[in-house]
């Protein structure tokens with residue numbers, strides 16, 4: 414997220430204030446701002462000191478935005494301003510309320526709050542999801558479909574595999590009440606999950622997914638061909654109902670592991686590395 418173009422910026426290399434009309438943006442990421450072509454050039458390489466923009470230009474990170482900003486401090490020069498926890502939603506809540514509302518569970522024992530991630534609003538038919546990689550202590554925000562320029566990135570605050578929603582995994586009356594009471598979010602009348610058929614499919618998806626999670630510890634030791642219909646049905650649901658892609662990464666990862674161990678010889682699509690596991694971008698039998 415770059416600062417609005419009407420605002421002054423600070424040169425990413427020499428830190429002088431740059432008026433909006435004089436800003437020179439990096440020609441590749443169009444985010445990092447400079448006062449001159451010279452600063453842009455030096456910052457790109459930085460004599461290989463490890464901070465060179467060339468290294469992380471395409472990662473779209475490290476740029477100042479609403480949560481992270483270079484701010485001049487009277488008598489002290491420039492400082493870094495970060496978003497305070499006090500500034501988080503709910504506006505009139507206690508410190509604990511703010512932490513609860515804006516934190517993610519990283520494992521059973523740990524949670525973390527991230528100023529940028531906590532900016533992401535809820536949408537039942539979300540276009541993005543989050544996945545945690547607890548070994549590396551990072552939370553990843555990933556897109557679940559192509560997102561148009563200017564389209565808001567939203568995740569669903571109802572996690573289908575969250576045990577609290579085991580009986581009511583999609584926005585039905587129960588989860589709508591949860592959204593309203595916890596976040597003050599009113600599920601709109603045109604919410605796609607109000608469609609009964611969609612609710613049935615979503616419920617089936619959750620049940621299958623739950624079953625698969627139950628197998629996980631044992632299937633590695635005792636491969637079971639009975640798993641295959643469930644795996645196939647899950648992949649089918651994910652392929653035909655795009656709004657359920659929320660768990661596609663987890664599903665395909667589990668499906669891949671289950672299929673590989675269940676059949677031994679299952680042929681997979683392109684296999685990519687995913688942390689310590691491998692994940693298939695498409696499962697097919699041959």
Ligand SMILES: C[S@@+](CC[C@H](N)C(=O)[O-])C[C@H]1O[C@@H](n2cnc3c(N)ncnc32)[C@H](O)[C@@H]1O
Nearest residue numbers: 501502514515531532533534535536596597598
């Ligand atoms: C984790 S924060 C999301 C970011 C927040 N909008 C902000 O600017 O700090 C959660 C809060 O955002 C608001 N919110 C998120 N999704 C919403 C939605 N679909 N409709 C209305 N309010 C929403 C609610 O106030 C909710 O309690």
